[in-house]
Amino acid sequence: MQIYLPIAEISVNAFLLLGIGGMVGVLSGIFGVGGGFLITPLLFFVGIPPAVAVATSANQIVASSVSGLLAHLRRKNVDLKMGWVLLGGGLVGSGLGVALFNYLKSLGQVDLLVRLCYVLFLGVIGALMLVEGLRALRRARMGGGAVLKKRNRNWVHTAPLKVRFRTSGLYISIIPPLLVGFCVGMLAAVMGVGGGFIMVPAMIYILGMPTRVVIGTSLFQIIFVAAFTTLLHAITNHTVDLPLALFLLVGGVVGAQIGTRIGVQLKAEQLRVLLALLVLAVCAKIALELLLEPSELYSIATGGGK
Amino acid sequence: MIRLLVLLALLFARPLWAEEAVVLGLSRDEVAITARFDGSDILIFGAVKRETAIPTDPLDVIIAIAGPSSPVTLRRKDRVAGIWVNAASVQIGSAPSFYAVASSRPLTQVLSEDEDRRYGISVERSINAIVTPGMTVNANEFTQALLRIRKEEGVYQQLEGAVRVDQQTLFHSSIALPANLTEGTYRTRIFLAREGKVIARLQTKIDVRKVGLERFLYNLAQEQATLYGLLSLVIAVIAGWGASALFRLIRLG
Numbered sequence: 001m002q003i004y005l006p007i008a009e010i011s012v013n014a015f016l017l018l019g020i021g022g023m024v025g026v027l028s029g030i031f032g033v034g035g036g037f038l039i040t041p042l043l044f045f046v047g048i049p050p051a052v053a054v055a056t057s058a059n060q061i062v063a064s065s066v067s068g069l070l071a072h073l074r075r076k077n078v079d080l081k082m083g084w085v086l087l088g089g090g091l092v093g094s095g096l097g098v099a100l101f102n103y104l105k106s107l108g109q110v111d112l113l114v115r116l117c118y119v120l121f122l123g124v125i126g127a128l129m130l131v132e133g134l135r136a137l138r139r140a141r142m143g144g145g146a147v148l149k150k151r152n153r154n155w156v157h158t159a160p161l162k163v164r165f166r167t168s169g170l171y172i173s174i175i176p177p178l179l180v181g182f183c184v185g186m187l188a189a190v191m192g193v194g195g196g197f198i199m200v201p202a203m204i205y206i207l208g209m210p211t212r213v214v215i216g217t218s219l220f221q222i223i224f225v226a227a228f229t230t231l232l233h234a235i236t237n238h239t240v241d242l243p244l245a246l247f248l249l250v251g252g253v254v255g256a257q258i259g260t261r262i263g264v265q266l267k268a269e270q271l272r273v274l275l276a277l278l279v280l281a282v283c284a285k286i287a288l289e290l291l292l293e294p295s296e297l298y299s300i301a302t303g304g305g306k
Numbered sequence: 307m308i309r310l311l312v313l314l315a316l317l318f319a320r321p322l323w324a325e326e327a328v329v330l331g332l333s334r335d336e337v338a339i340t341a342r343f344d345g346s347d348i349l350i351f352g353a354v355k356r357e358t359a360i361p362t363d364p365l366d367v368i369i370a371i372a373g374p375s376s377p378v379t380l381r382r383k384d385r386v387a388g389i390w391v392n393a394a395s396v397q398i399g400s401a402p403s404f405y406a407v408a409s410s411r412p413l414t415q416v417l418s419e420d421e422d423r424r425y426g427i428s429v430e431r432s433i434n435a436i437v438t439p440g441m442t443v444n445a446n447e448f449t450q451a452l453l454r455i456r457k458e459e460g461v462y463q464q465l466e467g468a469v470r471v472d473q474q475t476l477f478h479s480s481i482a483l484p485a486n487l488t489e490g491t492y493r494t495r496i497f498l499a500r501e502g503k504v505i506a507r508l509q510t511k512i513d514v515r516k517v518g519l520e521r522f523l524y525n526l527a528q529e530q531a532t533l534y535g536l537l538s539l540v541i542a543v544i545a546g547w548g549a550s551a552l553f554r555l556i557r558l559g
Contacts, residue, residue, distance in 0.1 A: 002485065004343040006520040007527055011344050011485030047486065059538045066546025074554070112391045227539050234535025238527050242538055243341070249542055253549030290389040298451035299392070301379045 007241035008052045014247055016046060021251025025064040028252070029071070029259020030266070031215065031275050033196035036061055036226075037282055039248070048244065055233030055240045056248070061226040063249035064256040065219045071260040072216030079167035079213050082177060083220040086199070089181025090188075090221060094228075097189025104190070114190065115286055121187070122283035125201050129276035132205075136269040168209045168217075180206055181221070188225060196222050197279055204272070211268035326356040326365075328496050328508040337483065337492075339516040345485040348512065351478035354498060360474050361500065366409065366416040367469045367477040368497040370427055371512070373404030373461075374490030380448045396448040398433060403488040404461050405432045408468035408479045418502035425504060427497065429453060429462050460484050489514055489524075 004011045020042050024035035036057055043053035072078050104113060163174045180202045188195030196218050203214045234240040263271065333349035350369055378401045384393035409416050413428055422428050433449060456462040461484060469479040492512040497504050516524055527534045 002342065002344040004339055004341055004485070004520060006339075006516055006524045009486060009488055059542050062539060063542035063546045066543050067549045068546075070547060070550035071553070112389075227542075230539055230542075231532075231535040234527070234538060235531045238531055240527065240535060240538050242523055242527075242534070242541070245538060246541065246545075249545045253546050254553075256546075257549055257553040290391075292390070293385070294383055294390055296455065297383045298448065298455060299381050299383075300452060300455060301381070 003243065003247070005048075005052075005241050005244045007239065008048045008056075008244060010047055010049075012046055012048070017244065017247035018251040020046070021060060021064075021248035022255040023251075024060075024248075025067070025252035025255020025257075026259040026262070027255075027278070028061070028064045028196075028219070029068045029256040029261075030263040031197070031200065031259075031271070031278065033200065033218070033222075033275075033278075035064065035196075037197070048241075051237060051239045052241050052244070055230065055237060056245045058226045058229040058233060059240055059245040060248040060252050062223055062230060063245075064252035065223045065226065067253035067256040068260055069216060069219040069223065071257060072219065075216075075264070076167070077213055078216035078220055079165055079209070080217075080220065081163075082165050082168055082170075082203075082207075082209070082213075083217045085163075085174060085177045086181035086184075086203075086217070087221045087224055089178040090185035090195075090225065091228075093182035093185025093187075094189040094225065095185075097186035100186065101190050115290060117187070117190065119283055119287045119290070121198065122279050122286070125198065126276050126279035126283055128205075129201055129272055130280065133269055133273035133276055137273060140267070140269055165209075168207075168213050170207070170209065172207070177207060185225070195225065197275070197282075200275065201279075211271055215263060325358055326354050326498060326506050328498060328506055329353045329355050330496060330508055330510060332494070332510070332512065335510070335512050337487070337512060337514040339487065339489065339514065339520055341519055343485065343487075343520075345487070346483045347480050348483060349478065349480050350494070350496070351476075352496065353477070354475050354506075363500045365471060365474045366411055366499040367471055367479075368407065368409045368413070368416060368427060368499060369469060369479050369481070370407045370432075370495045370497075371404070371481055372402045372432060372493045372495075373488055373514075374492075375400040375402045377401075378452065380452055382448070382451070396445050398449065398452065401433045401452060401456075403490075404483070404492070405429055405456075406463040406465060406481050407432075408463075408465040408481055410467065410469040410471045410477070412466045413464070416499050416502070417504075421499070421502060421504050425495075425497065425507070427495075429457070429464050432462075459486075461486070483514075487514055489516055 001014045002011050003014045020039065024039045024042075027033065027038065028035045039057040039060065040050075040053050043057060044050060048056075069078065162171060164171045180199075184195045184199045184202060187198055199218050199221065200214055203209045203218065204211055209217070230240060266274070330350070330352040333347075333351075337346050337348075348371070354365065378398045379395055380398065381392045381395040383390045386393065407413065407427060407429060413422075417427060422431055426432060430453060433452065453462060457464070463481075465479075465481070468481075469477055471477045492514055494510050494512055496508045498506040515521070526537075
């Protein structure tokens with residue numbers, strides 16, 4: 001069934017859109033990532049103009065994150081208090097990030113910097129997570145399941161302004177979460193993503209939150225970041241395509257529900273290893289794009305300047 | 307006096323060179339883009355009106371349809387320190403979003419170089435000159451790339467032999483408008499040519515417009531951007547909540 005999208009000005013197959021939305025929704029539900037890094041290239045592939053793809057996928061991320069969050073909320077897997085703290089730091093960070101982005105843009109080659117940022121960040125985070133996850137997995141298998149994890153006390157616990165995060169079972173200073181939110185917010189704004197797959201590892205490894213709680217909490221803050229992005233694009237660029245978003249999100253919300261159920265079945269170590277593989281796959285894809293000779297050297301952008 | 311006026315009127319009514327003129331019909335002069343729009347075929351047919359005997363040289367017919375034009379920026383990737391980055395760029399004054407030229411024989415046989423330049427008929431001539439000042443790169447390479455990419459996308463079409471001419475008088479052709487059609491006025495020109503020269507031409511337009519829901523959403527996005535953005539978010543949240551509630555019902559029920 002073909003459908004004409006009024007903003008993208010192209011006719012595409014509705015079932016294809018449902019499929020893309022569904023697939024990304026499943027990942028979103030399992031890992032607590034928004035899926036922006038995945039859905040935008042898929043939309044390019046279908047022939048949607050880049051500006052429309054970026055803006056509309058932000059809208060679809062809102063939908064699948066809400067869907068996933070509600071499922072996690074029912075299981076009491078969301079640390080709302082932590083979510084608000086991260087979000088607070090995140091909003092300040094993304095405000096600064098947008099300013100930094102515009103400054104870099106004025107210098108030119110911001111596109112390249114963003115890509116290098118991606119490769120570096122994803123590569124390092126993915127590799128560390130994979131090594132740690134595999135080790136934990138092996139230990140869990142040999143130890144017969146129950147592993148006593150020794151809480152390592154570091155500056156996260158010793159800094160002042162301690163607050164109790166009941167759902168996460170943490171009693172730590174409020175400064176580290178604020179800083180994590182701030183840094184992820186800034187990176188997300190510069191790199192143009194929701195920041196889920198930087199936030200999730202940061203929450204696990206820096207803040208020491210239990211993997212079970214991390215995903216719901218990440219979805220919670222992604223909703224706000226993605227909603228903000230959608231509004232910004234709708235108002236300044238008029239590039240949000242409602243029918244496109246509708247088909248993506250119908251697939252996405254259903255996928256997110258399924259993903260959440262899959263995620264519950266997985267062990268924390270398995271989840272971390274899978275997320276690490278996903279992060280590394282995205283990293284490899286971007287690195288290859290930079291290293292291999294593209295089949296088409298030229299690209300067309302309508303409108304002058306930029 | 308009256309006789310003189312009639313004579314003058316006749317003289318000015320049609321240009322002196324037009325011994326033959328085009329009479330045109332279009333299967334439709336409006337294309338409505340609805341939610342189910344998936345491309346459209348336009349049938350163009352017509353006849354040659356003449357008061358003299360048919361000349362012995364073969365008659366050729368060229369039909370050109372051009373979509374709305376806009377400026378275009380072309381970028382080329384180059385290898386810098388081992389990685390591929392956007393390096394050179396060129397801005398092109400204006401390029402049509404769609405261009406199809408159908409002819410009764412290959413265009414180079416039908417039309418001389420001069421005539422093509424004069425009327426801007428071939429796909430290559432439909433693109434306006436380059437405007438970036440002081441560029442050191444070979445601009446021609448970039449225009450060629452634009453033509454190549456758009457031809458591959460099917461938005462620039464060169465349809466040689468797609469116009470059928472009967473008895474040097476009747477002609478017809480069918481041009482397929484693709485699914486990714488931009489809204490606007492599509493300038494449609496018909497040329498009659500003999501011996502590489504244009505001997506008569508006619509210009510008309512096809513209006514491509516979004517209608518119904520497509521129209522409404524497009525206008526809303528342009529004119530009530532904040533409202534539209536909020537609407538998108540509300541729909542997203544409701545859909546997310548709805549799916550969650552639905553799955554819960556399924557699980558419980």
